Amino acid sequence: MQPTGPAVSTIKPTDLRGILNYVPRFQNQIFIIAIDGAIVADENFSNVLLDIAVLRSLQIRVVLVHGIGRQLRELAEARGIAISDVDGTGVVDAATVDLAIRASSRVSHQVLEGLTQSGLKCAITNSVRAAPVGIMKGVDNQFAGRVDRIDTEFLRHLIDRQVVPIIQPVGFDRDGVSLRINSDLLAGALATALGATKIVYLTPHPGLEIDGEMRHQIAFEELSTLLDSRPAAIPAALLSKARHAVTAIRSGVPRVHLIDGRVHDALLNEIFSSEGVGTLVYGNDYQQIRRATRRDARIIYNLTRNAVKREELVHRTLQAVEKNIESFYVFEIDENIIGCVSLTVYPDQPDTAEVGCVFVQPYHQDRGIGKKLVEFACLEAARRGARRVIALSTQSFKFFTGPCGFAEADKSILPPSRLEAYEKSQRNSRILVRELTG
Numbered sequence: 001m002q003p004t005g006p007a008v009s010t011i012k013p014t015d016l017r018g019i020l021n022y023v024p025r026f027q028n029q030i031f032i033i034a035i036d037g038a039i040v041a042d043e044n045f046s047n048v049l050l051d052i053a054v055l056r057s058l059q060i061r062v063v064l065v066h067g068i069g070r071q072l073r074e075l076a077e078a079r080g081i082a083i084s085d086v087d088g089t090g091v092v093d094a095a096t097v098d099l100a101i102r103a104s105s106r107v108s109h110q111v112l113e114g115l116t117q118s119g120l121k122c123a124i125t126n127s128v129r130a131a132p133v134g135i136m137k138g139v140d141n142q143f144a145g146r147v148d149r150i151d152t153e154f155l156r157h158l159i160d161r162q163v164v165p166i167i168q169p170v171g172f173d174r175d176g177v178s179l180r181i182n183s184d185l186l187a188g189a190l191a192t193a194l195g196a197t198k199i200v201y202l203t204p205h206p207g208l209e210i211d212g213e214m215r216h217q218i219a220f221e222e223l224s225t226l227l228d229s230r231p232a233a234i235p236a237a238l239l240s241k242a243r244h245a246v247t248a249i250r251s252g253v254p255r256v257h258l259i260d261g262r263v264h265d266a267l268l269n270e271i272f273s274s275e276g277v278g279t280l281v282y283g284n285d286y287q288q289i290r291r292a293t294r295r296d297a298r299i300i301y302n303l304t305r306n307a308v309k310r311e312e313l314v315h316r317t318l319q320a321v322e323k324n325i326e327s328f329y330v331f332e333i334d335e336n337i338i339g340c341v342s343l344t345v346y347p348d349q350p351d352t353a354e355v356g357c358v359f360v361q362p363y364h365q366d367r368g369i370g371k372k373l374v375e376f377a378c379l380e381a382a383r384r385g386a387r388r389v390i391a392l393s394t395q396s397f398k399f400f401t402g403p404c405g406f407a408e409a410d411k412s413i414l415p416p417s418r419l420e421a422y423e424k425s426q427r428n429s430r431i432l433v434r435e436l437t438g
């Protein structure tokens with residue numbers, strides 16, 4: 001499809017007030033911006049980089065991933081070399097990976113050059129370790145790679161120092177051999193590993209069309225069902241992005257945008273207006289939380305054992321967890337329980353519920369899961385008629401008073417039965433409270 005021509009800027013100075021609402025919300029969040037090779041080649045590319053500079057100036061942390069499909073095809077044509085794969089999803093032979101490295105270096109350089117012109121610090125990294133896709137259904141994929149490990153420490157180090165990491169669609173395996181990785185997949189893997197709040201795919205398409213009809217928003221469950229049952233409903237050119245959007249959301253990335261990188265201001269309009277201009281694929285914030293069943297008791301017990309040893313959580317025997325299993329909720333990723341929360345409503349003071357046993361496996365911490373568990377428990381408490389939620393904490397009270405919006409309180413707010421248990425435990429926990437509104 002041909003570009004629709006330069007679109008007109010739609011951001012007016014008066015929109016700034018609206019934009020300001022978004023600023024605190026996005027501050028310090030990580031956005032993965034994945035740019036197709038075709039967009040790097042488009043005349044709007046320099047505007048895209050300026051938009052990225054705007055995001056940076058608003059303290060949004062950006063990691064940039066680029067594709068090379070267009071450049072690889074052009075390079076192969078110019079040199080008369082037959083390539084075995086364009087987008088990193090098929091067999092990548094030696095000649096193709098060689099051209100991919102060249103195309104990638106050229107594109108990365110263009111990105112580096114453009115970001116430099118926009119006054120941003122940036123760095124091309126070797127933060128993605130690749131592993132060969134290997135032999136699939138009897139076919140050797142040769143130099144096709146998948147993501148083996150992402151050096152998040154390295155990337156965070158750069159991001160914390162205001163550097164925009166540039167990630168190429170070519171990674172290195174343990175021996176330093178270069179392998180071609182599909183950039184859509186790479187963006188998803190990076191977003192998951194870094195706990196990003198958004199992936200923005202910049203493509204040469206207006207957005208996601210379903211059965212030929214443009215969709216500005218789609219729930220990831222609907223997209224996932226379509227991908228399984230009727231993939232032909234989705235344009236072939238966007239299938240890979242749709243699949244990786246679903247996988248990323250399933251792994252905890254809340255939102256994925258597909259927008260037209262050829263359109264002036266599309267990136268800023270999509271992020272800073274409630275309507276958006278492309279397609280937003282969104283996850284249900286609480287879909288990964290479910291009520292625990294008896295079968296989960298041992299997992300919850302094992303999960304929280306180390307926190308109990310560090311006195312972060314109250315000791316509960318396996319039998320106690322089993323007995324109170326109805327009060328537990330668990331957070332799952334790919335059917336693995338990685339966090340939990342408990343909610344107790346006190347019959348002797350039914351307007352008060354207690355959130356307890358909040359735990360997130362260390363590997364998954366700092367990605368908003370703990371906060372989500374607490375928010376969910378508060379919603380559930382309100383649904384059951386509570387007007388306030390209390391929490392008792394010895395070491396994580398700042399987690400409650402900070403991001404979870406609790407305030408310190410004294411013993412007088414505890415329901416009588418809870419007060420008795422509190423005095424008896426001698427843990428001297430801080431008492432925290434959140435009044436439920438709305």
Ligand SMILES: CC(C)(COP(=O)(O)OP(=O)(O)OC[C@H]1O[C@@H](n2cnc3c(N)ncnc32)[C@H](O)[C@@H]1OP(=O)(O)O)[C@@H](O)C(=O)NCCC(=O)NCCS
Nearest residue numbers: 307312358359360365366367368369370371396398399403
């Ligand atoms: C406390 C705990 C549940 C937080 O879970 P998490 O998934 O890492 O938390 P989130 O990612 O949702 O954190 C949200 C915010 O809380 C902050 N935070 C996380 N743990 C914190 C703590 N222990 N103290 C203060 N702030 C904390 C984060 O920095 C983040 O702040 P930001 O939004 O300003 O960036 C987790 O660290 C844990 O399991 N700890 C061990 C058990 C425990 O102490 N439980 C609480 C007692 S009931």
